[in-house]
Amino acid sequence: MSQQEKNSSIPYPVKLVVGVLLMVGGTYLSLNSEKYLPFQKGLAEQGLPLDLGITVAVIGVFLMLFPVIQIFYLNPLSDAINERTSELEHTFTEAETLRSEMTKMRNDYEQRLAATEAEARSQIQAQIKEAQELRQSLMAEATAKADEMVKRAAEEIESEKQKVLSQLRTEVVTLTLAASEKIIGENMDTDKNRKLIAEFIEKVEVPS
Amino acid sequence: MTNLVAAAEGHEAHAGLIGVAFYIGLVLLLMFGILAAAKKGLNSKVFKNAWTQRTEQLYLFIENMAVGIIGAHGRKYIPMLITFWMVIFIGNMVALFFPYAPTADLSFNLGMALVSIMYVQFEGIKANGFFGHFGHFAGPKLGGIMALLITPVIFCIEIISELMKNVSLSLRLFGNINGGHKAVEAMNELGHTVYIPVGEFLLPIKLLTVVVQAMIFTLLTCVYLSLVTHHEEHHDEHAHGEDHLHEAHAAA
Numbered sequence: 090m091s092q093q094e095k096n097s098s099i100p101y102p103v104k105l106v107v108g109v110l111l112m113v114g115g116t117y118l119s120l121n122s123e124k125y126l127p128f129q130k131g132l133a134e135q136g137l138p139l140d141l142g143i144t145v146a147v148i149g150v151f152l153m154l155f156p157v158i159q160i161f162y163l164n165p166l167s168d169a170i171n172e173r174t175s176e177l178e179h180t181f182t183e184a185e186t187l188r189s190e191m192t193k194m195r196n197d198y199e200q201r202l203a204a205t206e207a208e209a210r211s212q213i214q215a216q217i218k219e220a221q222e223l224r225q226s227l228m229a230e231a232t233a234k235a236d237e238m239v240k241r242a243a244e245e246i247e248s249e250k251q252k253v254l255s256q257l258r259t260e261v262v263t264l265t266l267a268a269s270e271k272i273i274g275e276n277m278d279t280d281k282n283r284k285l286i287a288e289f290i291e292k293v294e295v296p297s
Numbered sequence: 298m299t300n301l302v303a304a305a306e307g308h309e310a311h312a313g314l315i316g317v318a319f320y321i322g323l324v325l326l327l328m329f330g331i332l333a334a335a336k337k338g339l340n341s342k343v344f345k346n347a348w349t350q351r352t353e354q355l356y357l358f359i360e361n362m363a364v365g366i367i368g369a370h371g372r373k374y375i376p377m378l379i380t381f382w383m384v385i386f387i388g389n390m391v392a393l394f395f396p397y398a399p400t401a402d403l404s405f406n407l408g409m410a411l412v413s414i415m416y417v418q419f420e421g422i423k424a425n426g427f428f429g430h431f432g433h434f435a436g437p438k439l440g441g442i443m444a445l446l447i448t449p450v451i452f453c454i455e456i457i458s459e460l461m462k463n464v465s466l467s468l469r470l471f472g473n474i475n476g477g478h479k480a481v482e483a484m485n486e487l488g489h490t491v492y493i494p495v496g497e498f499l500l501p502i503k504l505l506t507v508v509v510q511a512m513i514f515t516l517l518t519c520v521y522l523s524l525v526t527h528h529e530e531h532h533d534e535h536a537h538g539e540d541h542l543h544e545a546h547a548a549a
Contacts, residue, residue: 119314140404143317147408148415150321151380158383159376162332166356169339176342 101156108152115146262286320399324387366519367526374522377416381409382515389507392474401474403467410466413518421525462521466514473510477503
């Protein structure tokens with residue numbers, strides 16, 4: 090029993106039986122209208138061609154026609170439309186679910202991307218800071234080393250200078266003595282003279 | 298058979314039992330032929346069959362009309378409304394190509410009108426109860442002597458009004474279709490001497506009548522159903538239903 094038949098208070102078989110009875114009765118009335126419906130002749134003469142037998146038969150035909158058309162075509166059509174509608178609704182629901190899932194995945198991806206970017210940024214900052222600290226320490230070390238090297242070089246220069254000055258002094262004394270010896274004509278290379286000259290040179294030496 | 302031939306020659310407004318039965322059979326044959334062709338296309342998800350598409354459009358049109366005028370419960374009247382629409386439409390189409398048609402017969406139209414109005418009364422009684430439904434015919438509740446004087450008069454007028462709905466539905470259809478035949482015959486007589494069927498120039502108007510009369514009958518049935526099944530929501534809906542009634546009568 091279909092939903093529409095449930096809605097109808099008269100069952101289909103009853104409609105069909107009543108329809109057939111009305112159709113047969115109407116046909117009988119129409120065929121014997123002069124006996125049962127004599128007034129129709131007068132109506133026809135007045136331009137109103139009415140056959141109530143046909144009217145009754147038509148009522149019977151329609152009582153049979155409603156359920157027949159409903160069962161033959163309208164129920165299958167209604168089912169097909171409902172099925173198509175439910176399929177469309179199902180497809181739309183599926184599409185909606187997929188869309189919401191996609192939106193959720195996109196949000197997750199965006200959140201993960203943001204987190205990754207933040208982490209990368211913090212790591213870069215840490216690396217930059219570390220590099221700057223390393224640079225500072227390397228600079229300080231290099232400066233210290235350079236200062237030490239300059240100091241050592243200065244000490245070496247001073248030492249070499251003293252050494253050269255000492256040698257120069259010795260050479261000057263030797264040359265002075267040799268020159269004096271040549272001039273005076275006698276050997277003056279005594280320890281006493283050498284001492285005197287050295288003292289003199291020290292006195293006249295220009296401070297460096 | 299004599300009746301059938303006489304009807305075919307267009308000399309009578311009434312074809313007799315056999316003539317009417319023949320044309321009703323023809324209409325039903327065409328209708329079931331169309332429905333059978335349409336039914337073949339129901340298997341696919343998308344209706345590609347032209348007949349299926351047309352009948353689906355008709356179904357949706359009638360469904361919209363029923364739901365729009367009667368309300369959500371109007372869907373249960375769709376089988377009856379579609380049957381009326383198809384029988385009248387195909388009957389009117391037959392009237393375009395044949396000299397007679399069921400819808401050009403007053404007895405046939407009266408039968409359809411009686412089915413429609415009896416069904417409306419049945420639904421009214423079902424919705425409001427016997428006394429509720431017929432009590433509505435008595436009009437507004439009056440007190441005292443007025444109730445004795447006015448109420449019976451209103452009741453009688455309403456009963457006559459209900460009976461006249463049958464006459465209105467049947468005569469309108471009969472007048473339009475049979476009148477169309479008469480007009481074509483009369484105009485053909487004008488061009489008879491020069492062998493020009495002048496009456497055929499009425500075909501566009503008759504084509505319009507084919508659709509309009511099918512729609513009016515169905516629409517009025519919807520409106521009558523709406524009036525008797527909306528009493529609980531009463532005045533607004535009643536006014537709404539009467540608006541549709543006025544529109545339908547204006548179209549008719």
